[in-house]
């Protein structure tokens with residue numbers, strides 16, 4: 153049997169493998185809500201413009217409502233022979249309301265239909281991601297406030313660099329998430345225009361009202377060019393680019409959780425809620441959730457790369473290649489929302505081991521910069537010279553197996569005679585972080601203020 157939606161000029165049906173490669177219903181079924189919503193808007197507009205009768209429009213609209221509830225209750229069986237969500241819905245509509253169903257596709261094509269549906273879907277997804285990211289930020293800011301004064305080692309090159317506060321470190325991720333949200337917001341702004349009414353590519357001779365359907369669907373305006381409207385998938389790419397950067401940020405944090413919870417570091421503990429055991433080693437507590445966040449970044453970036461490659465060789469306007477935009481994107485958005493929720497959960501769950509953090513913060517001569525700064529401030533030395541003197545003091549301390557603040561005054565004076573006992577106060581990790589009051593710096597007072605600012609913003 154040839155396809156009853158488009159099979160007029162076909163004598164026979166498709167080969168089995170043709171049907172297999174062509175069908176998109178397995179994934180575009182997720183667009184059913186948007187497809188029905190857009191069809192209802194289209195039918196209402198056709199009636200208002202006198203293109204179909206009010207009676208047909210109301211039959212169509214009621215039929216679409218029935219289909220919505222059939223799909224939602226799992227009663228409608230999708231058929232691969234009908235290719236995609238658009239034809240599955242339309243076919244069911246004709247079973248329900250008869251010939252009126254055949255009028256719904258007036259002045260419309262699946263090309264503008266799918267572009268409309270997917271823009272609506274992406275808009276809803278981006279909105280949901282924004283809420284999830286805000287919750288993640290809130291979890292971070294709350295934890296940061298609670299640990300504004302908790303000292304930890306700050307790293308560069310993953311080598312102990314300078315003491316920082318745990319709250320400060322967490323607030324770094326709040327800032328990243330804010331920019332991630334900004335990227336999604338920006339992507340949403342450009343995505344929120346209506347392709348509906350572009351028809352196949354050239355527009356239509358029917359007196360349609362594109363403003364009306366755009367407004368009904370919550371778009372800011374109709375897209376200006378019908379060829380562009382059916383051909384571009386930059387709205388998917390932008391969302392995937394934003395998703396990739398977000399996932400990269402989450403993955404870095406996940407990697408830190410993996411490092412921090414390793415017994416080698418032992419800086420942070422996750423509870424049973426966010427760890428798993430080993431089937432052979434009874435003592436293990438594995439940070440699987442963090443590892444999976446790190447790993448899922450791969451499929452998210454993969455979806456972006458795949459679609460860029462799908463799109464880069466396509467002449468205008470629509471080509472069936474573009475059907476490949478949905479599966480990866482839907483998978484990526486789903487993966488990202490899992491990752492955000494898991495990270496928010498881990499942030500709420502994790503507890504730093506304050507004693508270990510403090511001890512680690514003092515390792516590796518982490519307050520050497522504070523010593524150099526003291527020499528600059530008190531002895532008016534040029535920083536370069538102070539750096540050199542401090543280096544010699546560190547070497548001497550290391551030889552003696554002492555931490556900086558444990559160095560006898562005489563040993564320091566052997567290198568720089570003008571050093572006084574007053575230097576010692578600045579060499580403790582607590583005083584080190586307390587002193588870093590520059591804007592954006594790690595001082596507990598700064599962190600408390602910043603955490604409060606964020607918590608107020610996120611309310």
Ligand code: ARG
Pocket residue numbers: 176180236262263266470472474475476
């Ligand atoms: N399932 C198709 C897609 O996702 C719908 C558009 C089909 N258009 C066409 N001219 N065959 O792209």
